[in-house]
Amino acid sequence: xxxxxxxxxxxxxxxxxxxxxxxxxxxxxxxxxxxxxxxxxxxxxxxxxxxxxxxxxxxxxxxxxxxxxxxxxxxxxxxxxxxxxxxxxxxxxxxxxxxxxxxxxxxxxxxxxxxxxxxxxxxxxxxxxxxxxxxxxxxxxxxxxxxxxxxxxxxxxxxxxxxxxxxxxxxxxxxxxxxxxxxxxxxxxxxxxxxxxxxxxxxxxxxxxxxxxxxxxxxxxxxxxxxxxxxxxxxxxxxxxxxxxxxxxxxxxxxxxxxxxxxxxxxxxxxxxxxxxxxxxxxxxxxxxxxxxxxxxxxxxxxxxxxxxxxxxxxxxxxxxxxxxxxxxxxxxxxxxxxxxxxxxxxxxxxxxxxxxx
Amino acid sequence: xxxxxxxxxxxxxxxxxxxxxxxxxxxxxxxxxxxxxxxxxxxxxxxxxxxxxxxxxxxxxxxxxxxxxxxxxxxxxxxxxxxxxxxxxxxxxxxxxxxxxxxxxxxxxxxxxxxxxxxxxxxxxxxxxxxxxxxxxxxxxxxxxxxxxxxxxxxxxxxxxxxxxxxxxxxxxxxxxxxxxxxxxxxxxxxxxxxxxxxxxxxxxxxxxxxxxxxxxxxxxxxxxxxxxxxxxxxxxxxxxxxxxxxxxxxxxxxxxxxxxxxxxxxxxxxxxxxxxxxxxxxxxxxxxxxxxxxxxxxxxxxxxxxxxxxxxxxxxxxxxxxxxxxxxxxxxxxxxxxxxxxxxxxxxxxxxxxxxx
Numbered sequence: 001x002x003x004x005x006x007x008x009x010x011x012x013x014x015x016x017x018x019x020x021x022x023x024x025x026x027x028x029x030x031x032x033x034x035x036x037x038x039x040x041x042x043x044x045x046x047x048x049x050x051x052x053x054x055x056x057x058x059x060x061x062x063x064x065x066x067x068x069x070x071x072x073x074x075x076x077x078x079x080x081x082x083x084x085x086x087x088x089x090x091x092x093x094x095x096x097x098x099x100x101x102x103x104x105x106x107x108x109x110x111x112x113x114x115x116x117x118x119x120x121x122x123x124x125x126x127x128x129x130x131x132x133x134x135x136x137x138x139x140x141x142x143x144x145x146x147x148x149x150x151x152x153x154x155x156x157x158x159x160x161x162x163x164x165x166x167x168x169x170x171x172x173x174x175x176x177x178x179x180x181x182x183x184x185x186x187x188x189x190x191x192x193x194x195x196x197x198x199x200x201x202x203x204x205x206x207x208x209x210x211x212x213x214x215x216x217x218x219x220x221x222x223x224x225x226x227x228x229x230x231x232x233x234x235x236x237x238x239x240x241x242x243x244x245x246x247x248x249x250x251x252x253x254x255x256x257x258x259x260x261x262x263x264x265x266x267x268x269x270x271x272x273x274x275x276x277x278x279x280x281x282x283x284x285x286x287x288x289x290x291x292x293x294x295x296x297x298x299x300x301x302x303x304x305x306x307x308x309x310x311x312x313x314x315x316x317x318x319x320x321x322x323x324x325x326x327x328x329x330x331x332x333x334x335x336x337x338x339x340x341x342x343x344x345x346x347x348x349x350x351x352x353x354x355x356x357x358x
Numbered sequence: 359x360x361x362x363x364x365x366x367x368x369x370x371x372x373x374x375x376x377x378x379x380x381x382x383x384x385x386x387x388x389x390x391x392x393x394x395x396x397x398x399x400x401x402x403x404x405x406x407x408x409x410x411x412x413x414x415x416x417x418x419x420x421x422x423x424x425x426x427x428x429x430x431x432x433x434x435x436x437x438x439x440x441x442x443x444x445x446x447x448x449x450x451x452x453x454x455x456x457x458x459x460x461x462x463x464x465x466x467x468x469x470x471x472x473x474x475x476x477x478x479x480x481x482x483x484x485x486x487x488x489x490x491x492x493x494x495x496x497x498x499x500x501x502x503x504x505x506x507x508x509x510x511x512x513x514x515x516x517x518x519x520x521x522x523x524x525x526x527x528x529x530x531x532x533x534x535x536x537x538x539x540x541x542x543x544x545x546x547x548x549x550x551x552x553x554x555x556x557x558x559x560x561x562x563x564x565x566x567x568x569x570x571x572x573x574x575x576x577x578x579x580x581x582x583x584x585x586x587x588x589x590x591x592x593x594x595x596x597x598x599x600x601x602x603x604x605x606x607x608x609x610x611x612x613x614x615x616x617x618x619x620x621x622x623x624x625x626x627x628x629x630x631x632x633x634x635x636x637x638x639x640x641x642x643x644x645x646x647x648x649x650x651x652x653x654x655x656x657x658x659x660x661x662x663x664x665x666x667x668x669x670x671x672x673x674x675x676x677x678x679x680x681x682x683x684x685x686x687x688x689x690x691x692x693x694x695x696x697x698x699x700x701x702x703x704x705x706x707x708x709x710x711x712x713x714x715x716x
Binding site: 004007008021024025028029030031033034046047048049050281284285293298299301302304306307319322323326327328329330331332333334335336337339348351353 | 362365366379382383386387388389391392404405406407408639642643651656657659660662664665677680681684685686687688689690691692693694695697706709711
């Protein structure tokens, strides 16, 4: 399929969380229907989608029926099993493509890919047991951070090693899973670029945002980020190089550390990204619609920023602030329709529009 | 019910067209679920709603089951039968209230209400047969326009009377329905105010937009409208007076003619309004979310305009322009998911963001 999909076509989305929910809303603006595939009952995306399939990610029969019912397949998270992707891809295109998924599903593959492009990353080493961890510490030094190579998300499966004597406890926390030791980067702040590449190879980047994390979870993204004009260009060029190297179609999030010696790639996410939620309040076309445009073969939309914005996540009991936030001027509220409040759970976010730009 | 509804509550919407669709999307942002009640199959709002009931507006059993399943009831159009409203209101609150519906369902009641508030309207007279039409023409003069008192929408059920000899044909076009003759107003342009009133009686108005109609259907709304500062104040005060007099809860559209002798009320619509679609691109909280906030007892949101915007409707074959529009910078596309293109049918709209404001 290289012709653009027409309004009325159906987009299949793997995952029914908040990203799938906001993708479904964006797709509706362009006249597309969405079919959500999600193992969990009553997924947030299901409230605003034309159809929902409730089945596990390894149910090949359900996956095939899902693929038959849609025109293109995308996903809101990157940990779909390989055999499931094989079954889906035999029936309909998956966008972003398998290479993007393979690279971002596995931290070492990701770092090898990035350094292969000549991009700077933190120093890293593969760890498979206590001995390789000792070797890695000897080479990289401390402080460092040990992460499982797969399934990391919002700070889970990670342990800090402040000094060599922390090694044993850190390795124990990995539960025997293959891991990667990453050296600490001396960075002043983190920014992220939300970038998109269309089916025709065109690339569009949103203005980089500045991220603040708390307890390993994104707390806020502020636009504009503190970046010099040359850092801003570098950030966009890094994102474009990654998109082109992967022959990528869709929206990609690139997290970058800002250091005196330049920008260092922290990680990439082959999907719409929490740090791009500000685009809902600051651009004619937000990251969710941009992703839908890309995967349906539409021209990329205008991501020019026309306002300063601060995005803040509402985590767990932060939702108790909603009555007060609803009274705030300039504040857009986005709740995800999750029935149960849990500590650390992303319940929603707000976008504060600071001022318009001339 | 005077307590605000909590996220997770369900809003019932009578009507599954584009207004219901965009209300459902806005409700999802605040964590509410929507249940759409619509006689037609596969309504546009159904693609983005948690639940749809397909049943006629006079099916009292279906209406009662619908009311039981929701926490508050609203509507996207004003022609719901009275007996149906009685059945619904016995179970759940209807917002905006019955008085607002009664006034706007019937053109003479509307004009009597407006003139009773001291607001200017076009001269008007009730017409029930050829004789009363002759009397009305003698009093009001020509040119004038004859309209059925009920069910008028987008130019249907209307006939122009340019000279007294047009009277017989105009009356014939009414099919015997009670009608109202309205004198022509010598106006320079039309503006509309999208205004909201909360459950606590607070009022918020969006900046007035300037409307252009083609073939009796709204073509475009441009912000800012051409209005002097005092006209702008007058427009907002007129809307506020109407809202308060009706003890209104929700969003109301007020169409105003701009004349050398002041603003004249054309008509009011007790719902979100086509001429308020620009708020999706120009405000932190759009008219759809503002309506949801009002009817759920939330504080009204910030409707400050932070960009110049031109909204244009996509009518019938205008959807053929979508591929070109998708390439336009600054253009937001909103399609309604209607399967069939028909002449005069509202298929979508675009919002062009002209520039940010400081």
